[in-house]
Amino acid sequence: MSRQTLERMTYAFATGVFLLATWYWVRQWNSMMELLEAAYG
Amino acid sequence: MDVFWFFDWLDTSLLADISKAYGGVFAVVQMFHLLGLALMGGSVLLSDLRFLGVVMTDVPSKVVFDNTQKLFTLALVVLVLSGIFMASAVALKLYYNEAFWAKMAGLGLGILFVYLIRKPLFTRFDHDSISPAAVKVAALCSLTIWFTVAASGRWIGFS
Numbered sequence: 001m002s003r004q005t006l007e008r009m010t011y012a013f014a015t016g017v018f019l020l021a022t023w024y025w026v027r028q029w030n031s032m033m034e035l036l037e038a039a040y041g
Numbered sequence: 042m043d044v045f046w047f048f049d050w051l052d053t054s055l056l057a058d059i060s061k062a063y064g065g066v067f068a069v070v071q072m073f074h075l076l077g078l079a080l081m082g083g084s085v086l087l088s089d090l091r092f093l094g095v096v097m098t099d100v101p102s103k104v105v106f107d108n109t110q111k112l113f114t115l116a117l118v119v120l121v122l123s124g125i126f127m128a129s130a131v132a133l134k135l136y137y138n139e140a141f142w143a144k145m146a147g148l149g150l151g152i153l154f155v156y157l158i159r160k161p162l163f164t165r166f167d168h169d170s171i172s173p174a175a176v177k178v179a180a181l182c183s184l185t186i187w188f189t190v191a192a193s194g195r196w197i198g199f200s
Binding site: 001003006010011014017020024025028035 | 154158175189
């Protein structure tokens, strides 16, 4: 694979990862808050 | 694709017999898992922070990458092998654990990223010829994936 192809793959893959990670961490944050609320009110 | 059969088999395998019956063996394997985590975390942080220009800026990034990539692969092998053994002790519990599947998804994405994109890009080409933006995006992507994998792994213990 050429350098340009690998660079484009990097951008595409990273975009997917950043979107997925944002969705996952918002979800995790909400779970953490629920746990904390259940534990400490 | 349902993989319940694998977890069901793992739960009754010889590995599970050993991991459930011998706490000492489990603890030693867990120690190797933690050493693997330290090695992987260290190699990821070192190479990605070098790409971002945060650490070891006086050392060529190629040198840092080549050395840390070897350690990364070694750490990955240790982590997967010790992880399978540890998972055998609680295989059915893990099957129903959301954080475990998040970790596995992250691990799969991480392995794909490292061996299909990151390693070919930084091994085959002179780092100066690669677009600086691509280098930084690759480093941030790698940090995001491995931080998420590690945090999800920790979260298994809370859920």
